[in-house]
Amino acid sequence: MENGAEAPVPGARAPKTPERAHPVTLRDVAEAAGVSTATVSLVVNKKKAARIAEETRRRVQDAIRTLGYRPNAMAKTLVSGTSRFIGLVADGVATTPFAGQIIHGAQDEAWKHGYALLIANTEGNNELEQDAIQMMLEYKVRGILYSTWFHRQTDIPAPLREADFVLVNCFSNEPGTRAVVPDEVQGGRSATDILLGHGHRKIAFINATIPAPAKDGRLQGYREALEKAGVPFDPELVLEAYPDQEGGYRATSDLLTRGVTAVYCYNDRMAMGLYDGLREHGLSIPDDMAVVGFDNQEVIAAHLRPPLSTVSLPHYELGAAGVRMLLGLDGAPGTGTGGVAKIHCPAVERTSVKAQARA
Amino acid sequence: MENGAEAPVPGARAPKTPERAHPVTLRDVAEAAGVSTATVSLVVNKKKAARIAEETRRRVQDAIRTLGYRPNAMAKTLVSGTSRFIGLVADGVATTPFAGQIIHGAQDEAWKHGYALLIANTEGNNELEQDAIQMMLEYKVRGILYSTWFHRQTDIPAPLREADFVLVNCFSNEPGTRAVVPDEVQGGRSATDILLGHGHRKIAFINATIPAPAKDGRLQGYREALEKAGVPFDPELVLEAYPDQEGGYRATSDLLTRGVTAVYCYNDRMAMGLYDGLREHGLSIPDDMAVVGFDNQEVIAAHLRPPLSTVSLPHYELGAAGVRMLLGLDGAPGTGTGGVAKIHCPAVERTSVKAQARA
DNA sequence: TTGAAAGCGCTAACAG
DNA sequence: CTGTTAGCGCTTTCAA
Numbered sequence A, B: 001m002e003n004g005a006e007a008p009v010p011g012a013r014a015p016k017t018p019e020r021a022h023p024v025t026l027r028d029v030a031e032a033a034g035v036s037t038a039t040v041s042l043v044v045n046k047k048k049a050a051r052i053a054e055e056t057r058r059r060v061q062d063a064i065r066t067l068g069y070r071p072n073a074m075a076k077t078l079v080s081g082t083s084r085f086i087g088l089v090a091d092g093v094a095t096t097p098f099a100g101q102i103i104h105g106a107q108d109e110a111w112k113h114g115y116a117l118l119i120a121n122t123e124g125n126n127e128l129e130q131d132a133i134q135m136m137l138e139y140k141v142r143g144i145l146y147s148t149w150f151h152r153q154t155d156i157p158a159p160l161r162e163a164d165f166v167l168v169n170c171f172s173n174e175p176g177t178r179a180v181v182p183d184e185v186q187g188g189r190s191a192t193d194i195l196l197g198h199g200h201r202k203i204a205f206i207n208a209t210i211p212a213p214a215k216d217g218r219l220q221g222y223r224e225a226l227e228k229a230g231v232p233f234d235p236e237l238v239l240e241a242y243p244d245q246e247g248g249y250r251a252t253s254d255l256l257t258r259g260v261t262a263v264y265c266y267n268d269r270m271a272m273g274l275y276d277g278l279r280e281h282g283l284s285i286p287d288d289m290a291v292v293g294f295d296n297q298e299v300i301a302a303h304l305r306p307p308l309s310t311v312s313l314p315h316y317e318l319g320a321a322g323v324r325m326l327l328g329l330d331g332a333p334g335t336g337t338g339g340v341a342k343i344h345c346p347a348v349e350r351t352s353v354k355a356q357a358r359a
Numbered sequence C: 001t002t003g004a005a006a007g008c009g010c011t012a013a014c015a016g
Numbered sequence D: 001c002t003g004t005t006a007g008c009g010c011t012t013t014c015a016a
Helices: A026-033 A037-044 A054-067 A073-080 A100-112 A126-138 A158-162 A184-197 A213-228 A245-257 A268-280 A315-327 B026-033 B037-044 B054-067 B073-080 B100-112 B126-138 B158-162 B184-197 B213-228 B245-257 B268-280 B315-327
Strands: A085-090 A116-121 A143-153 A165-171 A179-182 A203-208 A238-241 A262-265 A290-292 A340-343 B085-090 B116-121 B143-153 B165-171 B179-182 B203-208 B238-241 B262-265 B290-292 B340-343
Touching: A026 A037, A026 A054, A037 A054, A073 B073, A085 A100, A085 A126, A085 A315, A100 A116, A100 A165, A100 A315, A100 B100, A100 B116, A116 A126, A116 B100, A116 B116, A126 A158, A143 A213, A143 A315, A165 A315, A179 A184, A179 A315, A184 A203, A184 A213, A184 A262, A184 A290, A203 A213, A203 A245, A203 A268, A238 A245, A245 A268, A262 A268, A268 A290, A315 A340, B026 B037, B026 B054, B037 B054, B085 B100, B085 B126, B085 B315, B100 B116, B100 B165, B100 B315, B116 B126, B126 B158, B143 B213, B143 B315, B165 B315, B179 B184, B179 B315, B184 B203, B184 B213, B184 B262, B184 B290, B203 B213, B203 B245, B238 B245, B245 B268, B262 B268, B268 B290, B315 B340
Parallel strands: A085 A116, A085 A143, A143 A165, A165 A179, A179 A340, A203 A238, A203 A262, A262 A290, B085 B116, B085 B143, B143 B165, B165 B179, B179 B340, B203 B238, B203 B262, B262 B290
Antiparallel strands: none
């Protein structure tokens, strides 16, 4: 509850002395400058409407400087009724290494519009989540970004409805709910296109075993790309494995059975496992097998040997687009109050794919 | 005077406005319950001092519920003078995959004590940093955590001094500055001990080429562990390489020159590169070479083949300990106002080290 | 046990 | 151009 430790009292006594940092208020400045608080307020806020005498302004500014005046944002907010906060509740900045980028993007964009980010990491704990939202509501946040660490469907916590909110990296089945999610289908298309673009025609897809929007979307993208390239879809070429290193590793022998020259993995981690598996079979990448991943998990993709071509999950953009949608910027997508914006997943080409001689 | 335009007029037939945000104030509740605002305040804050009639309390609580009252934290703060915010400025939640854990730890601990986290990611931009701190000051934060994404010395931005602050994952050369950093020396000792504990005696250390507290500390830990085990330190066994996958990979042949049975890498990324190098030389881990890393970068360490034994950089704890120190909890370490707390780096054993027959 | 009233620091009419 | 004057929503003596 309350922490027993109060502000450090230097003098040991001094019961009333506001020894603390900055008790310098508008009024103090006003007195020091010999003007009214209203005037000080005017110059502090650089109101162009009110023309202040140059000399007065100077006097006020001096006073501000010498007193070390610092406006009290709380008081400002109290008056205006709404704060310059945007809340971000996340179920796991922690859990995944790149979800932090959602925070980053949100914070950059929020800042750009004069908002500060109030974050709460709930690690999936429902009670904590409720409390966090509650807290944000009490701080009169402009709105709340509700985000998940992987793309999925989600329920809307009741208190969230009391605020202006947008879902980030997740979506609701309630119509009209604003959300911004990665464009998995386009991503799947891009991943496949990398391979196609290098002349590959026999391309396997190792999908995840776990149901998720990514599973469906990435597969659909694969099919669309194939179709557009005039390559018939062969169900035999779609494998499934648990979406981690181990899964990729274990899928190796199955994959080699299909006689493909290239493989598109559901994610980078599987690709990483596949690298090991392929290597153990004496196969080299990209000469014997071209591989692309998905997610662009820096630590992995950029530093595998050879560096992995993949498709980026646009976490930063997700966060940024989230605040834009919340703030009602961003003309076209998510028009008005309903709609979900799909964010582009850019291809990141490295060297795990080599041109393939046309058959 | 009430303005007839805005506020919902009580007696009049208010047009059904269900969206009407939240103009529900303490006073509204008071009126609805037929008591004074003071009374409502008392029951809202569960003041034990003031004994409220059971029936009154009930009436108030009903009113709160039916009106959907939500306290205004800003107003509360205005009165009390100091907010329940703790600021966290970071130079890169983004840059590194695990630094997000600092946020996580800070946020958990802050929450535990009734504080919310106000974060700002400055990505090394000085101006942004100043603005962020400024902003936090205006929001009357209880204090500020100033953190860096890798352990290093840092300067203290001027405005930071206006707040109660503690450095996290960095330190200042100004005496008396509070800081919390990882215990690199102990970490180095632990890493080496893993190898020693498995019977290895000829242990190489691939250090970083880049100067950093980690470079010195991890080396010192290595020496201390060796000494304690009665193994003479051999400078020939200390290599240096750029601290990433590529560096580790390239250090392989040099390493094989030294005739060691085990190697301790400056970090997991180097170990990852080393895995590749070793493999290309037809060597297997841990049979032909035992390897341990440092950092415990999940995506890498836990999923290499074989999983890498390493030492954990305690980011979560860093964040948590930071707020504890800020709040003046935490009895022993960083006593009083000055001092830096060194956080333990726990060993994480996986399977990249195998028992070695004693020579 | 409860109410009246005085602000917390600031902004926004409205006067002068 | 600048000062007066109300509050914003809440906590907190001090009385009743």
